[in-house]
Amino acid sequence: MDQSRATTLVTADGVQVTVRLTRGPGSLAFVVAHGITGHGDHDQVRSIVERLGAFGSVITVDLRGHGSSGGQSTVGMWEVLDVDRAVAWARELGFRSVVSVGFSMGAAVCIRQAALALHPEMTSEADPHVGNPVEAIVAVSGPAFWYYRGTKVMRALHWFVETKPGRAFLRAKRTNIRPVEWPHPRPIEPHMAAGMLGSTSLLVVHGTKDRYFPVEHPQALHRAAVKSGHLDADLWLLDGVGHAEAAVAMDTIDEIAKWSLARCSD
Secondary structure, X not given: OOOEEEEEEEOOOOOEEEEEEEOOOOOEEEEEEOOOOOOOOOHHHHHHHHHHOOOOEEEXXXXXXXXXXXXXXXXXXXXXXXXXXXXXXXXXXXXXXXXXXXXXXXXXXXXXXXXXXXXXXXXXXXXXXXXXXXXXXXXXXXXXXXXXXXXXXXXXXXXXXXXXXXXXXHHOOOEXXXXXXXXXXXXXXXXXXXXXXXXOEEEEEEEOOOOOOOOHHHHHHXXXXXXXXXXXXXXXXXXXXXXXXXXXXXXXXXXXXXXXXXXXXX
């Protein structure tokens, strides 16, 4: 039986985002951030929530411009405020440990949110202030670099995001893209953020058959964390697996949950 409930939170910049809480055992909360065109009530996300829910409570967030949330998507820039507000809500609810779990765009957002929470001095127009650190981050199928066009599907995605007809098509999928270019300087890239995580645990999960981002992306994320002196950064390359929520196996979700529990005191 579905034990989830939805509510609306307001981010630091005034955007109303929809979150859903599914209660599970213990005092660990997973904050789940979807990929582009996704949302917390998507069937694939709900399946992931059900598996994670055997290990802890789960908060899904419809990132701005997606699903039931307001605002417009900035494709990974200001979405850090959405995850930050969800993490803050988890703390308000009394959860002692919080692990952010992001898929594709959501993976980049989770890494950036965790890094910016530890480095308030990095605040800029493109990297807004966030103040809610997490115990660990799981980045599934995430990019390491911005503006990557090295695969056919990413070239197509850029067309959808950057053109008026493309954005109109995405709106039909409940995805409202902000039709404004990013400011200068650009947001901190995910691989740079991965090198700013201090002692926060990081798990990078990526399929070798990912059509969006080849394995150079997870390798760059992991390498940046390790080079920074990070002592708890793991890389799981999954042979033959594709991209993000649609491809990840449920037994992998179980292993992600076990990895997370091992890094959180309950």
